[in-house]
Amino acid sequence: MSPAAQQRHRSTGGEPIIELSGIRKTYTSGTITFEALRGVDSVVREGEYVAVIGPSGSGKSTLMNILGCLDNPTEGSYVLAGDDVASMTETQLAEVRNKRIGFVFQQFHLLASQSAWRNVELPLVYAGVPKAERKERAIAALTKVGLGERVENKPGELSGGQQQRVAVARALVTEPAMILADEPTGNLDSRSTADVLGLLDDLHRSGRTIVLITHEDEVAARAERNLVIRDGLIVADTPVGVPA
Amino acid sequence: MNTAETLRTALEAVRSHRMRSILTMLGIVIGIASVILTVGFGQGARAQVQEQISALGSNLLIISPGSSTDDSGSRGGFGSATTLTLEDADAIADSDVVPDADAVAPTTSTSTSLVAGETNWTTSVVGTTTSWLDVRTRTLASGRFFTQAEADSGADVVVLGPDTASELFSGTSPVGEEVTVGGRTLTVIGVLESSGSSSSGTSEDDVAVVPVSTALALTGSTSTSVSTIYVEAASADLLSAAYQEIDALLTTRHGIESGDDADYSISTQDSLVETASSTNETLSVLLTGVAAISLLVGGIGVMNIMLVSVTERIREIGLRKALGATPSAIGKQFLAEASILGLAGGLLGIAIGVVGSWVLPAIIDQPVTLSLAATAGALGVSLALGVGFGVYPATRAARLTPIDALRSE
Ligand SMILES: Nc1ncnc2c1ncn2[C@@H]1O[C@H](COP(=O)(O)OP(=O)(O)OP(=O)(O)O)[C@@H](O)[C@H]1O
Ligand SMILES: [Mg+2]
Numbered sequence: 001m002s003p004a005a006q007q008r009h010r011s012t013g014g015e016p017i018i019e020l021s022g023i024r025k026t027y028t029s030g031t032i033t034f035e036a037l038r039g040v041d042s043v044v045r046e047g048e049y050v051a052v053i054g055p056s057g058s059g060k061s062t063l064m065n066i067l068g069c070l071d072n073p074t075e076g077s078y079v080l081a082g083d084d085v086a087s088m089t090e091t092q093l094a095e096v097r098n099k100r101i102g103f104v105f106q107q108f109h110l111l112a113s114q115s116a117w118r119n120v121e122l123p124l125v126y127a128g129v130p131k132a133e134r135k136e137r138a139i140a141a142l143t144k145v146g147l148g149e150r151v152e153n154k155p156g157e158l159s160g161g162q163q164q165r166v167a168v169a170r171a172l173v174t175e176p177a178m179i180l181a182d183e184p185t186g187n188l189d190s191r192s193t194a195d196v197l198g199l200l201d202d203l204h205r206s207g208r209t210i211v212l213i214t215h216e217d218e219v220a221a222r223a224e225r226n227l228v229i230r231d232g233l234i235v236a237d238t239p240v241g242v243p244a
Numbered sequence: 245m246n247t248a249e250t251l252r253t254a255l256e257a258v259r260s261h262r263m264r265s266i267l268t269m270l271g272i273v274i275g276i277a278s279v280i281l282t283v284g285f286g287q288g289a290r291a292q293v294q295e296q297i298s299a300l301g302s303n304l305l306i307i308s309p310g311s312s313t314d315d316s317g318s319r320g321g322f323g324s325a326t327t328l329t330l331e332d333a334d335a336i337a338d339s340d341v342v343p344d345a346d347a348v349a350p351t352t353s354t355s356t357s358l359v360a361g362e363t364n365w366t367t368s369v370v371g372t373t374t375s376w377l378d379v380r381t382r383t384l385a386s387g388r389f390f391t392q393a394e395a396d397s398g399a400d401v402v403v404l405g406p407d408t409a410s411e412l413f414s415g416t417s418p419v420g421e422e423v424t425v426g427g428r429t430l431t432v433i434g435v436l437e438s439s440g441s442s443s444s445g446t447s448e449d450d451v452a453v454v455p456v457s458t459a460l461a462l463t464g465s466t467s468t469s470v471s472t473i474y475v476e477a478a479s480a481d482l483l484s485a486a487y488q489e490i491d492a493l494l495t496t497r498h499g500i501e502s503g504d505d506a507d508y509s510i511s512t513q514d515s516l517v518e519t520a521s522s523t524n525e526t527l528s529v530l531l532t533g534v535a536a537i538s539l540l541v542g543g544i545g546v547m548n549i550m551l552v553s554v555t556e557r558i559r560e561i562g563l564r565k566a567l568g569a570t571p572s573a574i575g576k577q578f579l580a581e582a583s584i585l586g587l588a589g590g591l592l593g594i595a596i597g598v599v600g601s602w603v604l605p606a607i608i609d610q611p612v613t614l615s616l617a618a619t620a621g622a623l624g625v626s627l628a629l630g631v632g633f634g635v636y637p638a639t640r641a642a643r644l645t646p647i648d649a650l651r652s653e
Contacts, residue, residue, distance in 0.1 A: 070566055070647040091570050097646070098568020109563050109650065113260035125249060126568035170567070 014046035016079075017178060017209050018067060023076035025062050025232075036062040038232040039076070044211060046177065049204045051223035051240075052213045059232040060213045061182055067211060068103050068180045069093050081177070098126050102171030104181035108163045110155040110170075116142060117151040120170045127174060141169040145199055161192025168199050178209040185219060197222055250573070254580035261553070265585055268549045272589030272626040273596065275542025276619070279535040280597025281604070283618035286531040288611035290524045303346075303480050304379065305487055306511045307332075307473040307494070327507040330456065330468040332497060333373075336475060341493055344486040346478045347375035350470040352459050358452060359424040360412040367408050369425065369452045371459020379474045387419040387434030390455050398457030402430040405451040409435045423452075426462050430454065483512060539622055543629040550582065550633040554641060561641045562649025574642035575635060582634030586627040593626075594619055 025037040036059045044050055052060050065071040066078060069085060078085045080096065088096065097103075102123075110119045120138040129137070142151050145165040147158075155163050164184060171179055181200065185193040197219060204210050212223065220226050221240060228236035258265045309328040333350035336342050352371040357364055376382075377389050390401050402423060409418045409432075418432045439448035454462070456470075477486040487510055500506055561574055597619065601612040641649055 065647045068566070070650070071645050091572075094565065094568050094570040094573075097566060103566055105650075109559075109566075111560060111563070114256075122564070123567045125253070126564075126570075126573065128246075 015081075016043045017046045017081050018042070018044035018211075019077075019079040021077050023063070023066060023073045023078065025059070025066065025071075026074045036232055037066075037073070040229075040232075040234055042227065042234060042237070044209060046209055047204075047207050048225060049200075049210045049223045050212070050225045050227060051220040052211065052227045052229060053215070053220050054229035056215075058229045060229055062232075063229065064180055064182045064211070064213055068101050069097050070103070094126070098123055099174060100177050102174065102176040102179045104164070104167050104171050104179065104184045106183040106186045108155070108160075108167050108187075110163060110166060112155055115152050115154055116147060116158065116166050116169075119155070119166055120173050123170060123174045137173055138169075141173040142166070144172070145169045146195065159192075161188050161195060164188060164192065164196055165199070168196060172199075172203060172208075176208070178211070179203055181210070181212045183213050183215065185214065185216070193219070250576045250580050251584075253577050254584055257577070257581050258584055264549060264553055268546055268553075268585045268630065269589035269592065271542040271545030271549070272586060272630065273542075273593040275539045275546075275626050276590055276593025276622040277596040277600065278538035278542075279618050279622035280594065280614065281600050281612065282531040282535040282538070283615045284597070284601050284612035285610065286524070286528045287613035287615055288605075289527060291613055292611050293524060303477040303483055304513050305475040305477065305483065305490065307336075307475065307490065308509050308511070309469070309471070310507065310509065327498065328470050328473060330470060332494060333470065333473045335493060335497060336473065336490055342475075342486060342489040344478050344482040344489060345475050347379050347476040349373050349375040349379040349474040349476075350456060351376065351472050351474065352456060352469075353471045354459070354463055356425055356452075356462065358408070358412060360418075360421065363412050363414075365408065365411045367405070367411075367450050367452055369454060369459060369462065371454055371456040371462075373456060375476070376453065376474070379476045382439065383437045385435045385437045386417065387432070389434055389453075395455040395457070398455055398461055400428060400430045400458065401433045401454065402458075403434040403436060403453040404432055405436050405449045405453075406438050407450040408452055411450075425452070426464075428462060430458070487512065535618070535622075539625055543626060546586075546626060546630045547633040550630060551637055554578065554634065554637040557638075558641045558644070558649050558652040561638065562644070562646045562652070565642065565646040565649060569642075571639065571642040575639040578638035579631060579635045582630045583627070585634075586630035589630075590623040590626060594623065 020040050020042045023037055023040040024035065027034045027036055040063060052063065054060050062071070066073050069080070072086075081100065083096075085093070085096075111122070114122075117135060117138040120141055121134040124134040124137060139148070139151050142148055145168050147162060147165055147169065150158060150162065155166065158166065164187070168181075168184070171181075179200070184196050184200075188196065193216075200210055200212065201222065210223075212219070214220050223240055225237070225239050227234055228238075307328065328350075330350055333348050336345055337348040339345075349372050353368050355366060356369045357366045358369075359365075370376075374390065374392050374395050377384075384403070385406060387403070389403055390399065393399075394401055402425075404412070404418060404423075412418065412423060413421060418435060421432050422429050423432060424430075436449070436451075436453070460466075460468070475486060475490060477483040491506075491510060494500075494508055494510075495506065498507055561569075564574060565571075598614065601614050605611050644652075
């Protein structure tokens with residue numbers, strides 16, 4: 001990243017929330033090893049809206065999982081809001097995932113046997129929020145994503161778009177500083193895509209840091225900054241609206 | 245996550261996977277119920293045999309005709325030989341020859357029909373002496389036993405067992421009434437108290453006891469052979485002394501050369517207890533084996549379902565971790581789930597075992613004793629299996645990174 005670009009980001013964002021240096025990730029299956037990330041350096045500041053784009057298999061999801069503390073890098077350092085992730089215990093990592101990060105998965109990952117509001121309250125259960133408050137906040141979050149009428153439905157009784165909105169409600173119910181979304185619109189039609197992107201815009205406006213993976217140009221265009229990744233390396237880092 | 249929250253989550257998981265929960269519990273239910281019932285059978289049978297033996301009376305020697313070791317291999321049953329006589333009994337009763345014998349009761353036994361008015365009942369008529377009541381530790385419910393004078397004179401009196409009395413006189417007091425046996429009319433002078441134990445087939449409560457001379461007169465037999473001689477030793481300590489005295493006496497009386505098989509056998513209660521408890525030991529080992537196998541089968545069932553259940557829920561574990569669950573929260577959730585299943589299945593199994601131990605004796609005519617140790621042991625084993633195989637794989641899965649758990653098939 002050029003000093004000029006860094007200057008610009010500093011002016012639009014706050015303190016660094018994500019600081020990556022030399023991140024490598026090697027997958028080993030049997031005797032075959034595969035290096036999915038080959039030295040990624042980047043900084044994301046508080047309040048930024050970043051889209052990660054790149055061809056299939058380039059390492060986007062791998063990167064996102066590391067950012068969400070769902071996976072460990074093989075090499076390199078990840079400093080999250082000033083704390084080195086590598087030095088955290090399992091319990092501290094659980095707390096980080098619970099309080100600071102909201103994750104939206106491409107495959108929704110909802111509990112099929114539980115109603116929408118039970119799914120949304122799950123992070124609050126692990127945060128130790130009292131029962132009555134949990135239900136209130138879960139229903140408020142579902143109302144915010146336009147599902148105030150469907151709180152008692154199980155995931156199987158909802159459309160794909162509705163399920164992804166439940167997942168978004170679950171990500172925002174703890175009011176985390178950072179929302180990570182791995183192709184949140186990948187399985188959705190244009191109408192549902194617009195709904196979910198509108199929700200992310202709202203979250204961005206309320207000051208949350210958003211990192212989103214996408215294949216689609218119009219989705220990437222909603223962000224402030226695009227990170228282009230190819231073969232496990234960041235090959236471009238451009239502000240949106242400014243020609244690269 | 246606090247305990248109430250953990251329990252709620254676990255209960256919800258149990259309820260939302262109904263089929264799997266039922267299958268897990270089924271293994272525990274079957275295992276525990278069968279352990280309770282099989283061990284209960286063993287203990288019930290043992291208690292029954294012990295009761296029958298102690299009902300025979302203490303300090304008792306039982307002399308039966310016929311060798312205890314017949315070379316032909318077939319013993320023909322106790323009492324089928326006729327080598328024991330009233331004279332033998334008289335000789336044993338001689339306190340100079342057998343000083344350690346307290347009381348001697350020879351008995352003859354024939355199956356005969358008794359008639360009272362219109363009623364006809366076939367029972368075993370026992371001819372004996374006045375010592376019988378003492379030696380067999382029986383008591384009278386009403387009336388009296390026959391006297392020495394009645395025994396000597398062969399009086400026409402009879403003492404009925406309680407079952408015989410109620411068969412012949414259905415409810416009304418038989419004392420003073422008359423029964424006809426083989427053309428002779430006997431007066432009922434007493435009714436025995438129930439012996440409290442009945443080995444199936446030969447009830448101790450269905451008898452008619454008469455003086456031995458009366459019994460001989462009834463059958464019209466001139467033989468003085470008896471089916472059993474009961475001897476009560478002066479005390480338990482003198483039992484073996486009495487045994488040796490009687491053995492020596494009978495060897496001489498029967499002219500048995502050394503090396504020959506005796507034509508009688510003397511058994512003590514101890515030897516009966518020994519035989520019975522060795523039979524019981526075999527039964528116990530067999531039943532314990534059956535119980536252990538059913539517990540094993542139940543346990544393997546629980547183990548399988550727990551392992552499958554955790555494996556198919558590794559994605560759920562990954563998701564919960566991604567949302568902020570600590571490994572210990574996951575461990576506690578699965579511990580609570582396994583405990584709920586184990587306890588519910590265990591209590592149901594105990595309930596079935598207890599109900600079975602009430603109902604089965606009525607159907608199969610065998611007592612079933614509830615064993616606390618077996619119940620607790622079975623519950624402990626199935627709880628341990630459920631918890632072990634439920635919690636161990638869950639905590640292992642909780643140690644995976646969330647993404648590895650989420651990606652697992
Ligand atoms: N668990 C794994 N074991 C082995 N290789 C893996 C594993 N996960 C990912 N890979 C490999 O790492 C590379 C990067 O995968 P990743 O999922 O990050 O790609 P992606 O950029 O998200 O692609 P897509 O746009 O298709 O989702 C791929 O070549 C993939 O095959
Ligand atoms: Mg991907």
